Amino acid sequence: MSSVQPTTDPLLAARSRSYGAIVWRQLSRRTTAMVSLAVIFVLALVAVLAPFIAGEVPILWIEKGEISFPIFHYLTNLEYAGMLAFVLALLLPVTARLVRPGAERAADSPLARAVLIHAAICAAVLLALVVLRTEERRYGFYLERAAQAETAWFPLVPTPRYPGYDSLPLRDNPPSWQHPLGTDRMGQDVLLLILYGARTAMTIGFVAVGIGSGIGVVLGSVSGYFGGWIDLLMMRITEIFMFIPRIVLIIIILAVKPSGLSDLWSVVVVLGLTGWTDPYRYMRAELLRIRGEDYITAARALGIPTWRLLLRHAVPNGMAPILVGATFGIAGAVFLEASLAFLNLVQTPSWGELLNDGRQHLGTWWAWGAAGAAIFITVLVYNLLGEAVRDAIDPKLKI
C-alpha cells in the first residue's frame, strides 16, 4: 500500500501563493497605495467613531455617586452594527487564517469564507439589536449640566449637535481650541459636521458601489458565460441604461421620493441601482475570455454544476477589473453625493451641504474649505488607490 506524499519541495511550496496574496505583495511595495490605504483607514475610523470624537453626549457620567454611560444609550443600532463591521473588517485576515485548513480541504478561498462568516455575524448582531433593543436618543442636556456631575468624560470636542436658535455667540466662529475647525452660520461645530459628512460619504461609497458592483457581477457573469440570446438581451438592456443620463435618473427619483424615506438611504439605493452598467461590462468581457480557458473545460468535464463552476472558478478569476472599477467608483460616488447635496437635492449631513453654505457665506472659509478639502482628499485617495491596484493587477487593464 502506497500513499501519495505531499510535496515538500520548498520551491514549489513558495510558488503556490494565492492570487490575492500576489496582488497584495505588489500593492504593499507602492508608497502611494499604502498612504492611500492609511488615509482610508483613518477616514473610516473617524466616521465610525464620530460620536466619541465630537458631540454632546458624555462617555462616562457620575452624578451623586451614580455611574452611567450615556453614550451607549445614545448610539443607534445601525451605529453599533457599523462599529462591529469596522472591527470585523480589520479582523478578516485573522479569520481567514483560522478557516484556512477547512477552506483548503474544500478547495475554497479562505478570504471568501471569512467575508461570508463576518457578514453573517454582522447581520445576526444587527438583527438581534433591532429585535431586542429599543432605540431612543437620550439627549439629557449634559453640556449644560456638566457642573452638576462629579465626573464627566465628554467626547474630544464637546459641542452640541443641534445648537438652538439662541446660540448667536456660537455662530461663524473662526477656528479656536474649543472648535478646532470653527463653527458655521448655524453655530454648529464644523469638525462635527465634517465627521458626520464622512459617515455619509463612506456609507454612500461602500454601500452604493457594493450594490452596483453586486448587480453588475451577477448580470455580467450570467451574460458572459451563457452568451446567446441572454447575452444579446442583457447587452441591449445595459445599453439603454448607459444612455439614460445617470443624473436624470437620480434627480427624478429624488424629486418624487416619499418624504418619509431617509435621504441617505434613497441616495444609496439610487446610486446603486444606476451604477451597475460599468461592472456589468467588465464582468461580461472577463467571462467571455474565461469561459474558453482550459480550466473551465476541465471543470465542466468533471461534472461540476454550473452555478458552482461560475461561483468558484469563473467569477473569482474575473474580479480584477471589478475591484479596480469599484475603487474608482467609490471616488465617483463621493463626488456625486457631494454634488447632489450641493444642489440641495438631498438633505443629509454632507460635505456638499457645507460647500453650498459657502456659496452664500464665503467669509466662513474654515467651513467650506474644510468640506472641500475633505472631498478632495477622499476622492484623491481612492483614485490613487485605484491606479495602484490596477498597476498591481495588470497595468494594461483599460479602466
Added chain:
Amino acid sequence: MKTYILKRLLLMIPTLLGVTMVTYFIVRLAPGDPIEAMIRNQSGNIDPRAMKESADKIRERLGLIEYHFLRDPLFGTEKSWAQKPAGAWFWCADAADKVASAAVGYVNWGRRLAVGDFGESIKFRSSEGSRNPLLLLKERIPVTGTLNIIAEVLIFVIAMPVGFAAARYQGRWFDRASSFVLLALYSIPVILAGTVLIGYLGKGGSGWHLFPVANLHSFGYEKFGWGGYIADLLWHTALPVICLVYGGFAYLAKMGRASLLENLRADYVRTARAKGLPEEQVIYRHALRNSLLPMITMMVLAIPSLIGGSVIVETIFSIQGTGLLLVDAAKCYDLALLMAETLLYGVMTLLFLLIGDILYAWADPRVRYE
C-alpha cells in the same frame, strides 16, 4: 461603409425607444407623491406634518378645481391622484392601474412624437412664450454647445502635449509629477472650484470682480464686431470653462501617453531607429502622428460625458443651458420637457459614438466595418 452607417442608424431606434420608455416609466412609477414633490419644489423641504397638511389641502382643492398638471394628456388615463382611496387593500389595484396608465401614456407620447408633437412643458416658456419643449431646447442648445466646444478644444490643446511629453520621458520626473498633478486636478470637486471661482473672481463675490457670473454675452453684444464678440464670449465663459476643463486633462493626457508609448514600442519605430534617423524625427515624424489619430476619436467619444458634467457646472453658474433645464424639469416633474431632454441626450450620445467609430475607421485604414 454606407451600409454600416445605415445599419447603425437603424439600430439606434430600438435603443432610443428603450431609453425613453425606461425614463417615462421611472418618472411615472417612481415611489412618492408628485404633489409632495411640487410642494417641496416650491417651498423647500418642510417638516412631514406640514407637508402632509398642505398636500391634503391641494388634493382637496384638486377635487374641485381642474388642474392642468393632472389633466395633461401625457399622463394617460389615470384617475386623478385626488380621488385615490388610501389603504393597503387598494395597493395592488392601484399599482396595476398606475402601470396600465403609464403604458397608455407612453404610447400616447410616442404617437404624438411621430407627428412631431413633443407635448407642452408645464412650467417653462421660451422667450417667445411657447411651451414647446423643442423650441425651449433650441434656445438652450447653443449655450451648452458653446461652452462644451470651448472646453473640448482647451482640453485637447493642453492635455495632448502633456501626455506626449510624459510618454517621451517615461519614468522620469516629468512623467511622475504630471501623472500625480493631473490626478490631483481630477480629484478637485467641481463644486469646490465653482464656489471659489465665483466667490473670489466673479462679480458680486467678495474678491476681485473680474468675471461676469451669469449669461454668455454682455448687453448689446451684437454691435461688438467679430473680434469683440469672441473676446466678450471668452470673458463670460472663462469661469465655467475652467470648471469643465481641469478635470478632463487627466483622462485624455493618460490616453495620449499610452497611445504614444504603444507606438514607440512598434516595429516601424525600431526600423526607423535602426535606419539611423535622429530621435526627434522618429518621434515627431513617425510615432506622434500615428498616436494623434486615435486621440481624435477619444475626443469625440468624450463629448457625451462632458455634456453630462456640464449639468453641475451650469447649475453652479446658473447658465441657461440644457443641463440646468434638465435639473429644473426633473425637480418640478415636467414630463414633456424631461422626455424631450432624455431624447436629446440619448441621440447625442449615440450619434457621437457613431461618429467616433467612423472617425476611427477613417483614421486607421486597418479598421474595417462590414
